[in-house]
Amino acid sequence: MKISFSLNGKGIELDVDPMSLALDVIRGLSLTGTKEGCGVGVCGACTIMVNGSPVSSCICLVGTLSEKDVWTIEGLAEKMPELIDSFVENEGMQCGICTPGQIVAAAAIDSVGANTPEEIKKYMAGNLCRCTGYQTILSAVEDHVAIN
Amino acid sequence: MQSTDTEFMIPSTVAEALQGIGREDSIFLGGGTATALLYKNRLIEPSRVIWLGNIAELKGISITQSEVRIGAMTSVAEIAGHSRLAGLLPGLCAAASVIGNARVRAMATLGGALAHADPRQDIPPSLIAVNATISIKSASSSREVSLSEFYEGFLETVLEPDELITEVIIPISDNRSSAYIRYTPTSEGDYPTVGVGSSLTVASDMKTVVSAQIVLCGVGAVPMIATEAANSLVGTTGDDQALRRAASLVSEAIDPQDDERGTADYKTEMSKVFAYRSLKLSSGN
Ligand SMILES: Cc1cc2nc3c(=O)[nH]c(=O)nc-3n(C[C@H](O)[C@H](O)[C@H](O)COP(=O)(O)OP(=O)(O)OC[C@H]3O[C@@H](n4cnc5c(N)ncnc54)[C@H](O)[C@@H]3O)c2cc1C
Ligand code: FES
Ligand code: FES
Numbered sequence: 001m002k003i004s005f006s007l008n009g010k011g012i013e014l015d016v017d018p019m020s021l022a023l024d025v026i027r028g029l030s031l032t033g034t035k036e037g038c039g040v041g042v043c044g045a046c047t048i049m050v051n052g053s054p055v056s057s058c059i060c061l062v063g064t065l066s067e068k069d070v071w072t073i074e075g076l077a078e079k080m081p082e083l084i085d086s087f088v089e090n091e092g093m094q095c096g097i098c099t100p101g102q103i104v105a106a107a108a109i110d111s112v113g114a115n116t117p118e119e120i121k122k123y124m125a126g127n128l129c130r131c132t133g134y135q136t137i138l139s140a141v142e143d144h145v146a147i148n
Numbered sequence: 149m150q151s152t153d154t155e156f157m158i159p160s161t162v163a164e165a166l167q168g169i170g171r172e173d174s175i176f177l178g179g180g181t182a183t184a185l186l187y188k189n190r191l192i193e194p195s196r197v198i199w200l201g202n203i204a205e206l207k208g209i210s211i212t213q214s215e216v217r218i219g220a221m222t223s224v225a226e227i228a229g230h231s232r233l234a235g236l237l238p239g240l241c242a243a244a245s246v247i248g249n250a251r252v253r254a255m256a257t258l259g260g261a262l263a264h265a266d267p268r269q270d271i272p273p274s275l276i277a278v279n280a281t282i283s284i285k286s287a288s289s290s291r292e293v294s295l296s297e298f299y300e301g302f303l304e305t306v307l308e309p310d311e312l313i314t315e316v317i318i319p320i321s322d323n324r325s326s327a328y329i330r331y332t333p334t335s336e337g338d339y340p341t342v343g344v345g346s347s348l349t350v351a352s353d354m355k356t357v358v359s360a361q362i363v364l365c366g367v368g369a370v371p372m373i374a375t376e377a378a379n380s381l382v383g384t385t386g387d388d389q390a391l392r393r394a395a396s397l398v399s400e401a402i403d404p405q406d407d408e409r410g411t412a413d414y415k416t417e418m419s420k421v422f423a424y425r426s427l428k429l430s431s432g433n
Contacts, residue, residue, distance in 0.1 A: 001156055018156035019187060019197065040185060041252055042337065053225065053254035059184040060255065063156040064177070064201055105250070112229055112250060125336050126249020 005065045008075025018063025022048065022055075025062045026072055033073035033100045037128070044127030047101040047108075048072050054108040073100035076107045083107055083144050092140035094131035102127050106141045110148075117142060155196040162205055162314060166287040168198045169310045176200055176312060178221060178260030181252055200259070206314060209233060215320055220259030220313045224271070228253055237318060239326035239345050239430075243274035246330060249337040259313045262295070265303045265370075266339075272299070272371045273345035273363035274328040280318045286311045299370035323358075324349040327429030330365075331422055333409055341409040342366045342419045344398075344426035346378075348386055357381045362394065362423055367402040367415050374401035377423070386431045395424035 004013040007029075016025055023046045026034050034057055037045030041059040048057045049071040077084055083106060086092070093099040105127045114123040120141050129137060159165040168174065174196040177183055186192045200206055206221035209230060216236060218227065227233060228245035247253055247261070247270055261271045262282065272295065280295045286308065295316075298305050307313070330343030343365040351358050360378040363371050377397035384390035404415035 017154070019154045021184065021188070039188075041181060041248065044249070044251065047251060050254075054251045055255055056181075056251045059181050059188075061177070061180045061184050061187070061197075063158070063197070064180050064199055066158055066199075066202075111254065112225065123250050126251060 001063070003063060003066050005067055006069045008071055009079070014062075016062055018061065018066075020062050021058060022060040022062045022065055022070075023057035026057060031072050031074050033077075035097055035100060037097070037101075042126070042128070043098070044101040044105060045098055047104040047127065049076065049104055049108045052108060053111040054105045071104070071107070073104055076104060080107055082147060086140040086143040086147070087137075090136045090140040090143060092132065092137040098127060098129045098131075102129065102137050102141075106144055109141065109145060115145060120145060154194060157196065157198045158202050159198060159200075160202050160204075162203060162285065162312065165198050165200060165203060166285060166310070166312060168196065169312070170287065171196055174198060174309075176259075176263075178257035178263075179223065179255035180260075181248075181256045182260060182264045182266075200257075200312075206259070211236065211320075213320070216318045218258055218316045218318075220257060220262075220315055222258050223254060224256045224258065224261060225250070225253040227258065236320055237274075237278060237326060239274040239277055239328040239347065240271070240318070243270040243328040243330075243343070243345065246270055246336075252337075258316060262298070262316070263305060263307060263313060265299055265305050267299075267302060267368060267370055268339040268343075268366045270328065270330060270340065270343050270365060273343055273365045274326070275316065275318065275345070276363040276371055276373060277328075277345035277347045277361040278318050278324070278326050279361070280316050282316050283314045284311050285314050292317070296373055302369045321349060323351070323354070325430050325432055327426050329422055329426045329429060331418055339409070340366050341415055342404075342422050344419070344422045346423070346426040346430045348381065348427070348430045350386070355385045357384055357386050357390075360394070360427075362398060362401075362427070364398060364402055364419055364423070366409070367404040367419055369403070372402045374398040374423070377401060381427075386427075386433075388428075388433070391424055391427040391431060395420050395427060398423045 035045040037043035326347035330340035360381040
């Protein structure tokens with residue numbers, strides 16, 4: 001089936017099985033910044049941004065992206081370099097496997113209007129990290145929210 | 149991409165969606181969070197999927213003097229973040245805001261959250277506690293069902309395969325307050341050991357309780373409605389002693405099983421503790 005949507009700011013039409021997972025489709029397009037961790041919606045490594053909201057691409061059937069505005073880490077890194085800078089300056093990463101998901105989640109934070117450290121923490125709670133202990137990630141997101 | 153035989157329909161009206169479901173093995177798809185996991189593990193293999201995401205008439209929240217109507221395709225995140233709704237239905241908004249994580253809340257829809265019928269889900273008890281009704285349509289008929297009569301068993305509801313939930317209707321009253329609170333033993337986004345939705349409606353003196361509801365998730369095959377416990381509050385002023393007595397009675401209404409979220413005994417004790425906390429929130433004290 002032909003599915004069209006906007007990917008990283010450019011319209012695209014794909015001939016895909018609409019029941020395949022957005023994660024597999026996106027990685028199949030060589031956009032491998034989107035990672036698979038748990039595969040069941042829990043860890044956030046596979047986070048993409050759909051119409052401004054964070055979405056787990058591992059439990060997202062690609063048919064439901066039809067006519068939507070989809071962003072991956074690759075597109076957001078170009079579009080929001082200052083967000084990447086916040087993560088770098090705060091050392092909000094160690095091994096890096098969770099980092100694309102953390103950054104995409106941060107990019108989509110306006111969808112819930114989280115402003116206070118407590119709200120930011122609640123919003124980011126679904127993006128797991130085994131390395132940093134979270135504080136540096138939260139500082140990066142707080143900086144990002146403060147700038148914007 | 150490997151291709152399967154599943155047909156994917158994207159109707160733009162309810163009428164079209166209802167026409168499409170006529171075939172055997174067809175399913176409706178909301179946000180897809182529950183369905184994707186089932187499909188990924190090949191626990192379901194529908195021949196046709198009817199995605200409801202393009203149907204404007206199924207989206208949105210409307211509020212009048214006497215009721216709130218929420219379309220089935222309204223996202224859980226929209227409910228969680230709706231400030232006017234938070235004032236009218238604090239229990240529902242609290243339940244919506246603790247589901248899973250920000251991504252699940254953004255994707256999941258109210259219709260999916262109700263029809264999935266996992267007995268640990270947070271929204272059903274919060275809505276049953278405020279006497280919600282759901283509107284159901286098929287190509288040939290339509291009906292309204294009280295949410296308290298919607299659940300039949302684990303993942304089972306009274307919905308026929310060709311029936312669509314179109315909206316949820318919740319009566320509003322100045323004299324009613326509601327709350328939802330849950331306990332998760334593991335990570336914050338996990339399903340709860342127990343969750344308790346409650347409501348208290350008081351007489352015009354704004355003190356005497358005229359009706360109450362206590363509904364629990366996680367402690368039975370369906371949301372468990374603790375009618376006797378709730379009724380014990382009628383005629384009281386919702387004072388601390390009355391709330392504690394009612395909370396202790398919920399053990400009569402539940403049927404918890406041992407699992408990784410606790411033993412049946414533990415869940416029973418936690419049900420009493422959280423029923424009390426939920427009632428305390430509802431009472432505003
Ligand atoms: C990681 C994760 C964590 C979670 N944590 C929680 C939690 O803490 N608390 C909680 O309560 N839930 C939790 N859930 C479950 C979540 O609430 C459900 O997956 C979600 O609400 C389903 O909504 P959906 O729109 O995605 O449903 P879908 O997957 O689209 O549909 C689910 C079912 O409902 C049917 N359906 C959908 N819409 C309609 C309609 N309008 N009419 C008739 N039938 C319909 C579908 O046919 C399907 O059978 C979690 C899920 C995940 C993946
Ligand atoms: S891989 Fe998608 S949430 Fe973990
Ligand atoms: S940086 Fe290693 S998991 Fe987060």
